[in-house]
Amino acid sequence: MIYLIFVKLVQIGKWLGQRIIKIKILKKKKKPDLFGGKMIVNLFALTGYGNNALEILLQKGIKIQCLYTRKEPNPYPYYELEQIDELAKRNCIDVQYIDKNCSWSIKNRADVNLIVSYHRLFKKEHLQSAHYNINIHPSLLPSYKGPTPTRWMLFNKEKECGITAHHMTEVVDEGDIIYQKAYALTSNTDAELRKFLAIKIEECVTYILKNFSKxxxxxxxxxxxYYGPFDTKKGK
Structure with missing residues (x-):
């Protein structure tokens, strides 16, 4: 009788052990989508390309700690678009306005500082505020470094345009490239080209997130x- 009870307990123990192992395996196989929103990002962007980057971060469940931008006095001039600060506020994201000439700092550390067409340069202290500083530039770097590449590409009648993402340094548009994609340049106006590249930036941001740190x-x-600001009055 005692022997039968012992055998039964062993059988129950084996059955429970199998169940526990199965539960552990199931948990191990389950992977969160893009860190389950645990990645913390500071976004540095202006209205335009920045809107598309912000939308993708929101769609992927990434925690945007803060948007650093500037207050725009006028509507976006290239196509109809909500101001990026209003988009951020609607999604309960903290917004910091950084003037053009004042000294500025980054409030909190993040996993990634993502820069998408920003109006201020990064110095050493800014770069030290995140594990990674990734800049997205609307050209095929190292070609067309500078603030207004789309205008210059159209002016020079280029046949290609593109998007580049790179590790940011203190030197403008310098650093190791981690993403680059070229497209045929078929746009006739700066507005058309900007809108086209803004959509393509979504693919770039998605790639950066999916391949995080790899x-x-x-x-x-x-x-x-390198091209400086485009003088619209002189056409160059």
Missing amino acids: WNIIDSPYLES
């Missing part, structure tokens, strides 16, 4: 060039 460094085949 990005491969890319050797760009494009020649280096």
Whole structure:
């Protein structure tokens, strides 16, 4: 009788052990989508390209700790678009307005500082506020470094345009490239080209998130060039 009870207990123990193992395996296989929203991002962006980047971060459940931007006095001039600060506020994101000339700082550390067409330069103290500082630039770097690449590409009648993401340094539009994609340039106006590239930036942000910290460094085949602000009055 005692022997039968012992055997039964062993059988129950084995059955429970199998159940426990199965539960552990199931938990191990379950992977959160893009860190389950645990990644913390500071976004540095202006209305335009920044809207598309912000929308993707929201869609993927990424925690946006703060948006650093500037207060725009006028509507976005290239196509109809909500101001990025209003978009952020609607989604309960803290907004910090940074003037053009004042000294500025970053309030809180983040996993990633994501920069998408920002109006201020990053210095050493800014770069130290995150594990990664990724800049997204609307050209095929190192070609068309500078603040208004789309206007210059149209002015020079280029046949290609593109998006580049790179590790940011203190030097403007410098740093190891982790993403680059070229497209045929078929736009006739700056507004059309900006809108086209804004949509393509969504693909870039998605890539950055999915391959977080495992990005491969890319050797760009494009020649280096820099263009300053485009003078719309002179056409150059």
